Structure formats: C-alpha cells, structure tokens
Amino acid sequence: MKPQSMLFTIYGEYVRHYGSEIWVGSLTRLMGEFGLSEQAVRAAISRMLRQGWLESRRVGNRSYYSMSPRGQKRLDEAAARIYKVEASGWNGKWCITSYTIPETQRNLRDHLRKELNFLGFGMLTNSTWISPNDLEERVKDITEAYNLTEYVEIFTAEHLGWSDPKRLVEKCWNLDEINKAYREFINMYHPRYEEMKKKLKAGREIPDNECFVAKTELVHYYRKFLFIDPDLPEELLPDVWLGKEADELFNEYHNLLHPGAVRFFEEVYEAVPVGK
Template sequence: MSDAEARSGSPGSSEEGEEGAAGSRAPRALIVTLYGLYGRERGGWMSIADLVALMDDLGVDQQAVRSSIFRLKKRGLLVAEKVDRAAGYRLSPDAEAILAEGDTRIFQRTRAAVGDGWLLVVFSVPEAERDKRHTLRTTLTRLGLGTVGPGTWVAPAHLEPAVVGALERVGLRGFADLFVGAHVGAAPAAETVAAWWDLAAMEKLYAEWVDRFAPVRARWSAPADAADAADAADAQAFADWVDTVTAWRRLPYLDPGLPLAALPPDWTGVRAEALVTDLREVLAPRARRHVARVLGPAEG
C-alpha cells in the first residue's frame, strides 16, 4: 500500500479513521459529516432520535448508528448530554476544533503557488517518550504533510496555522520547530514534490472520486420528472450530498493545496475541486431543506 493510500484511511476532518476507498459510507464517517454540516448550526447537539432518522435516510440502521455513536464517544469526539429530557450527543471541544479546521481545508480550498514558500517541521522526541513520536507523526500525516527525511516534514506555507493548532491540540507543540521559507534546491519543484508526496496514489484517489461523483452531477443535470415529489427529491439530494462530503473530505488532506506548477499536467485534483463545487451548489440547498423537514429549522 502506498503512503497516500494509507493516508486515505486517516481521519482528515473526521477523526473516525474508517474512510477507505472513494465510495466509503462507514456509519461513523457519515455521523461526523452530519454533525459537521448540520449539527453545529443546532448548537453542536443532536438527539439520538434525530441521528437515527437522518441515518435511516442514508440507509443505515439504528443498531449501526448506536454502535458508531458509542465509538465516537469513546474517541472523545462526542459527549452524552440530555436536552429537555431527550438523550443525545454534543460535539466535544476537540471535535469542534477539528471540524472548524475542516471547513477551511474542505470548503475554502487554498492552492499554493511555488513562490509562496514552504513550511518545514522538524521534530525531536526523546526515546523515553516514543508514544508522543507516534502521535506527532500521525498528526502530521493527517494534515497531509510530505516527508523530507526522518523527523523532517514539509507542506505549503499556508498550512502553518493548521499545523500549529493541531500540535497545540495534542500537546506536542514543544517537540517541533517550524520554519517558513523558499526551497532553493538544485532539482525542479516538480521533482522535489514528487519525492515528498506519493503523487501517483493521490492522482488515483482523485480519479476514483471523480468517477463516482461525475454521474451524480450528471443525474442532477437531467430534466426533472414532473412526477417526482419535491420532498423525495430533497431527500435524495440529502443522501447524495452527505455521501459527497464524506467521500471528499479526506482528499484535501492528502493534497494540502500543492502548487499546480509542481504537479503533473492535467492534475485530476483540479477537476475534482470543480466537481465538488458544482455538487455543493446543486445539492446543498435541497439537502438543507430535507434536514429542516426532519429536524425542524436550525437555530438563528
């Protein structure tokens, strides 16, 4: 398995670690998507009944929902809480921070230019604290940093705030030194980037995602059947949009906005980014209407 394919199982903005291929619909991944898209605008809390209802629309049964919630609670992402005697779960502060970071990475995509500079992360963890070394590597991998050498990681310079925030969140900021500057090596940028990241595996994952969701976009571009009820269409849009975001959200973590000039020609990531933007415009408003029918209007 390549580095990028291994990283595809990394949690990205979800932290549940069950996302595999582009078509993954692991219940935990779907629940995190629901909280990210709709739970936060309802104060970060959702009742179990509401989660079960929304997950039923995604074809996931109640038992799988409850099992997945338990695991997310165990990982510290959800906290049990009753509101007006209704049992439910609230996002933990760490989960809120992770999802906020994901908003920027997933929906406000920044693609660097070669001249923008690079962030270099150099870390040193004593042998007696090797568990922290593993946590630090896992954190940097999740953020999509490339590897220059043992203990040395690299990313586009615009990732500095995200890297600092993540290291502070896991209590490891003191083990890493960060530098921002230009790359002045003898090799062209395309060669160095290809050495730091597994671009072939990354391209493959982008292509798989496009192959899956281009037909979804085409289906929604077709003329609507007058016999289709608006409510049913909104429910389908909800299912399609949650699937889209769940499958998409790890890809911007694998490709942390690498400069196009340093990537192979006709980089499939550009087509994928345009496609997810189109799907958001088409599906998100309908999906929101469906959620409002099921849960009631959001706060504010």
C-alpha cells in the same frame, strides 16, 4: 460507510450550521437513511465521546450531542479545505516540522504523524515533514495539545538546493496516485450528476431524502481527499492535474442536491428546546 466517519460528515455538513447540537433521535433517523442501525449509531457516538470529539447533555429525558471544541476545530479545518476559495500565488516558502520523539511516547509520535498528514504535510525524511502552505500556527496548536513542544521544531524556510521545487514535491507526495483517485471520483460521480440534471430538466421531482442521501454520500466520499491531497499551490502541480476538474464537479453536483438535502435535514432535525 463506517458510522463514526459518517457522523463527522453529518456534523460537518449540516449540524454545525444549526447550532452544532442535535437530539440523538434525529441522528439515528438521519443515519438510518444509509442503512445504519440505532445500535451502530449509539456505539459510534460512545466512541466519539470517549475520544473527545463529542460532548453530551441531557434535557429532560432526551440526550443531545454537540461537537467538542476539538471536534469543531477539525470540522472548520475540513470545511475550509473542501469548500476552498482560489488561493493566491505561492511565496516560495516551506513550513518544516522536525521531531525527535522518544520510543516511550511512540503513540504520541503516531498521533503527530496522522495530524501532519491531515494538514497536508509530506514526509521528506523519517522525522522531517514539509508543506508549501502556511501551517506554522496549526502545528504549534497540535504540538501543544499533545504536550510535544520539547520534541518538535518548526521552521519557515526557503529551499536552496538541490532539487527543483517540483522534484521536491515528487519526493514527498505520490501525485500520480492522487490523480488516479481524482479520476475514479470523476468517473463515478460525473454520470450521476448528468443523470440528476436530466431528471430535473425533464421536470421530475426528486424526493428530499434522496437528495440528502446523495449529497451526504458525495461529501463523505470527497472528504477522503483531505487525507491524500496536500493542497499544493498551482506552481507545484503537474501539467496534468485532475484536482481542479474534480472540485468543479463536486461543487456543481453539491449545489444541485443542496436545497432538497437541507429540507430533509430540517424536517428531521430537533435541537434543544429554546431556553434549556
């Protein structure tokens, strides 16, 4: 597990619910549960500061770190997709983003593609990306943040031909590969979930730090689906879709581990002293 990626998981799953700010000593102890050294944690924090994901402040001789507004927005988006509620029916509209970004701004073009991929867009052609979800405002935010408004056009449109909607989906996303990834997740975590249930049913006490590690690793693994699953409405999914089964397993195992994991986090967590 990469330290920077794990920091995103810990902030998103825990710190954001406790004032969004934490002492670096607490962070290094939490990350130490995964075998990460203090040096590795501090190096990851420095990278996230340079990249604009984190903000820092000193109180006395202690350093405290919080997510920047940009980082907080990313965590909110991720949480909304990981812990999604049942969506209403699809309205048949597509959000379309088309861009003509000059080669001199190639790095910004790459950033935009990464952002569109994270939002769940699929590439229809080299510079035209589509999504069946209402993402117009998010694309506006991103293009404004990167100063790309003169190169990007955003549409909400109906598809009139010629592929049927599911065929259009097949052109833009490899659902077989996503299904395969969900199968791997189920095969890995279903036995762990069943084993944990057996232990608890038998009255065995599970140490809180073990719950913390297991829950955090579960969320950390499941976060990867934010980058590969476009979160398509049910009308566009194939007849065999393992995403729903994986979601149910994730939620059940998460709920099982949550109380002990939170107790351990609260034991380690140190916020800024009141009034500082």
